[in-house]
Amino acid sequence: MLGFHLVGMSLVKLVPAHHFYQRLLQRINFSFVRPLVAPFYSAIGRPALDSVVFVKLLLVQHLENITSDRKLVELANLHLGIRAFLGYELAQPLPSHRTISRTRQRLPVAVFEACFTQVVGLCVQQGWVSGHTQVVDSAYIKANASMSRLQAKRSREAAVVTTTLGPAKAPPVTASTERLRHIQRFQAASRKAGPNKPGQLVRNLTHYHPTDPEARVAFSRASRAS
Template identity: 50%
Template sequence: MQGKKTFKDEKELLFSLSAHVPEHNFYRRLKQQLDLSFLAELTRGYYGKCGQQSINPVVFFKLCLVGYLENITSDRRLIEHCSLRLDLLYFLGYQLEEPLLWHSTVSRTCQLFPEAVLESLFDRVFSLCVEKGMVRGDTQALDSAPVKANASMDGLLLKQPVESMQQQEAPKMRAP
């Protein structure tokens, strides 16, 4: 008899995220190697003293790093991408049932820091990755597609200036 799979959503789930991210996973190893606790002190002056609690600067810079490493330039797409991957949730320190922040929070946090400070801190985070041997800069990838050229000097056309929009286009002349 043919089996049939039906999906039942769990109301309660006992799940260990760390048990489901393999030891050899890049982001698991990066989490073990990377200590970004220094960011809290370096960014403290850019945050207010009252109001709602903001995004942890360590989480923010980890998100920036993921965006850089995964080549994701959209904050909306970055948050969606991270919410779908167990290893990224583990790297960021989020639980499976814990919702990630809004994409606009990432954008607003970027605007919180002056550009030079943001770039300097990210460079420091990235340098730590390089120092730990997790990221290298010795390989370059280029995206290109070969296109067969189909050009001939005999096929060149001279462009004629158009004096007004109401005149018809001047006939094209072949180059001598």
């Protein structure tokens, strides 16, 4: 009997009104999504995944820091707040992770950018985005530079002499004296632990690449230039 009543009960009533996804549902109108994706949806064939549900799922994926569509569906199946946010009752099956992946592949990047801009704008209107903090993301890109060509930067003493006599190609060391001592102690311990390892220990603070000065050693603590 208990299971029967739970299935028949509206899922929204089980989620507190102050829950994050419930507040998001009440304040953000996602109806803007359908006109954006309408040119990419066919009027014939099998019913497609509701575009509003799809965008909501992508938003949940971002907010919950999930990179797998399979994990996203698993979480939504277990999370009452997310189910209510998507508009699915307890007895309704959620979209397959394969359907989410196929829908993502069929839509152009411009649609995702437009949806993101619209959602952020609506959040700003609701006072949820203050704009006082900026976050910059980045990714490693393999440089077209050989580790074997790394060269040592100029010491402070050499930098002073070079400034007096004229410019030099090698950039000066900008690390503090204490930082350089720490690097020297670490390198000495590394050489003692692996005396037979080839190459030399390098750090971005003490070495640079003459062909591509912007290139950096990605993992300096364990990098050796042979």
